Amino acid sequence: MATREGSTYKRCMCRNSETGRAYGACCPKLKRKDGSYNPGHGHWAFQYELPRTTDGKRRQARRMGMASQEEAAKDLAQVKALLEVADGDAEVEVQVADLIQWALKDRQPLPDLEEVRKRVGAGVDARTQTPTVAVWLAAWLKGKPDLAEGTRASYMGHIRKYLIPHLGKRRVDRLQSRHIEAMFDRIEEANVHILECRESDDTKVKASVRGQRVISLATKHRIRATLRSALTDAVRNPEVAVTVNVASHARLPSCPRKKPLAWTPDRVRQWEKDGTVPGEVMVWTPAQTRAFLEHARKYRWLYPLFHLIAAKGLRRGEAVGLPWSNTRLTDGQVDIRVQVVQLAWETVTSTPKSTAGQRTITLDTDTVRVLRAWKRFQNEERLKAGEEWVDSGLVFTRQDGSGWHPAQVSDWFLRISRAAGLPPITLHGLRHGAASLSLAAGTDVKVVSAELGHATTHFTQDTYQTVFPDVAKAAAEATAALLRGGPAVVRTPVP
Template sequence: MANGSTYKTCSCKDALTGKRLGKSCPKLRRTAGGGAERWNSNHGKWAYQLELPPHADGRRRNPLRRSGFTGMEEAEAELKHARALLELDEDPHVLRKITELMLSTLKDTRALPPLEEVRRKVRTRQDLNPTVTVGEWMIEFLRRKRKIDATTRRSYEAHIRLYFTPYLGDIRLDRLRISDIAGMFDAIEEFNDVITSARASGDAEQRAKVKYRRTVGPATMHRIRATLRHALNVAIKQDRLIDFNPAAVVELPDAERPKALVWTDERVADWNRELNRRLEAERRRRDGRVNAIGVYISTPRPSPVMVWTPAHTSAFLTQAQQHRLHALYRLIALRGLRRGEAVGLRWKDVDLEAGTAGVHWQITQLSWQPIQGRPKTEASDRTIALDAESVTILRAHRKRQAAEQLAAGQAWADSGFVFTDELGRPLHPQHASDQFYLLAYEAGLPPVRLHDLRHGAASLMLAAGVDLKIVQETLGHVSSTFTRDTYTSVFPQVARAAAESTAALITTGAQSAGTARLVSLPPRTDATAN
């Protein structure tokens, strides 16, 4: 019976013993003309039986019996499928794995596993009987990622906790499908609507339910998918748990970077009208009490990324001249340092005689916790040139810091950082941002993020005619293409000057057009006219 066989059976019982008659029921056949017996199409169902490989200890395994087929062809087709699965490999160990997969899949789905899928797994030596779920694998994946920085780890943890575990966690890893992942992103978008509706409602209870939840934008969705794709690639390459990565083909909306816009006079006027409207509404709602800085920061801007004009930047630095972090803001505004790089600048990496500063350290923020470490990429670890005025300002800053050290006495912490608090301790990155917003507000300037000064620095350098390659190296980018596409904006006055220069070429050409003919043309005729 190694090749198996099909037969017909029914559920009739013997009248005396009460036992099922099965395939011995006389009603399964009927006598046709000439005395020949034929299967009775109105009684019983078709079934098949197939011998299975023995257990590892040699014990005989019960045959595979399947019934309930309406026709012989249907039973024979599944029997052929089962035989083909058992013929995929001759190795007894692999045959036992195939058999266990067949039995477990039949139990769960009442169908045999797809032949081609099992063939691929056998060929690539994958585990044929994985029981790990997506949730279990994501925990194992995170446990293995020992060499990632704290910020990346926190991002992975958030994606697992907020999305993968709730939406995909109970699905077996080898049964994760594209539709499952697409459904997760559909659910995220639906919850975005819940958050937006709750915040717009007047129901305090509804707003409280989403107080600590933020809507998930396209860029974040791409990062969520990237985390899942990476985790599934590890499952493919290292453990051979799966042979296909469904996260790699899930389609998402384009995650375009927001376009940086310059604060033109028109944009400032429009934004200022909205600011005043919100301030007035806040005064009415809170009986005259208003958090002006809070309204200033939260009033919507034309783009998430806004860039000050050179005049705006100059006004800000003038306002910051007496502030103890004046030198920090100047380095960001003119040299394009990231916030963490500026806060993490160390005196041992600054050479005021040579006019250089080495960006070899940074202090980033993980939730509220400041994290010290080296720049994330090789390109970010760099040395930048300092202009003469910046050197003068840094010398003055060092003198001020020396006076603070003298005043602090034994309480002074000799951290070695250029920018510290009054006791010499490393500066918290958020403190730099908070003071920046305060200075910008006091200067009467339209709001930008501290990081937007970096965008402005790139635009200032290009407007001054600095080569794009030098701008790229100053900002610490791997490629000049990224610098050009992401961190540059055209100031209106630069664009106007370029337009005037281009028009001047035409004007000059027009003045000399009558004095010389470059090409001798034949006289115009009616034929050429038509």
């Protein structure tokens, strides 16, 4: 019989030939004549009387089918140790007993002692089930209803493509930094495979990776940042029983900020010779930007948009989503309060995700003149179109008054820059160029940072201060003048 001390015993499945009942622990074959157990017959078991259920019913912890008495005694000791964690608290005893009973019923290992102790110590119901990474990420994202649509789409992509396939089945509290590092190792192996297939002479091999993209180091850092954010909330949640954010300890090579490079004459000659693009982020010189805008004048419905980005450094989504109601030409100011975010091909209009992104920029006289002329032309076209005109209220529209899709604007930018014979940059490179031009013209970095919507002046200065070689050359000559004993005058080149 079971007692509060519990017991181990041996039994078998033999049945009495006369009654048909199982012998259980009374089978004569279980023991030798000297009273010792027969090692070749039957299996070991343990039993222990658990605290009653919440409705007062008696219950036992019992497990059978173990190979040795030592194994049975070990499990019995585990049951006792688990109940001792309650330290006399009747409510916690019931919770721990429930855990034990569930494990035995499902033929699972007994609960981990340290894990139960951690939950009880944190004041959490011991029966709380720690979620897997996949379950936690889904709950975490669902609990953030105010996320910007672009940010949500980014998180969802990281979760669906990488975090769940590689880590989803692991329990959150058992996730380790080495598991995360192993995920990035496998991502890098996939990168190598894609690159090798692209270089293959076999068209079928090349086709096998068509549409697959190499995951950059910057993207890996963003994937880790998504997991780190989710685990930060797990650490704060006492019911999850996670004490360390292992994503913060997962190692990745550092990812230095990609600084823009200008298309200097030497770089342009090399590009014309063999197509070499020397950096990931390229910007045009002032002369090249002027050449682009001159060529873009032929495209009446796009020129004002490109002019504004080139002059004031708006992001693509900010320019595409700019309404006339936020554009004050008399004051020469534009309020950046909305942006159009592209999610796959779909678009969503939202506010800039950072406080710094919501800003007011001041227009120069040339840009005001361009926008005034554009507004007159747009009004004329609206009158011609009549009822067919789409009243979007946007500054930059297509011929029917509807807004531009961000991808279409990027496509047209590439077409026009190619037609102008200019070295390649992205549309975002036009924003980079505007920042560099402002600093090269001597504009205070605080003003440039604020108008670009950067969170800090350090980012602005560190990224753009030395883009144009002429600026660095002027500073170098001023330093040399000091060594010669002459006046150190820095003459900033006029863009």
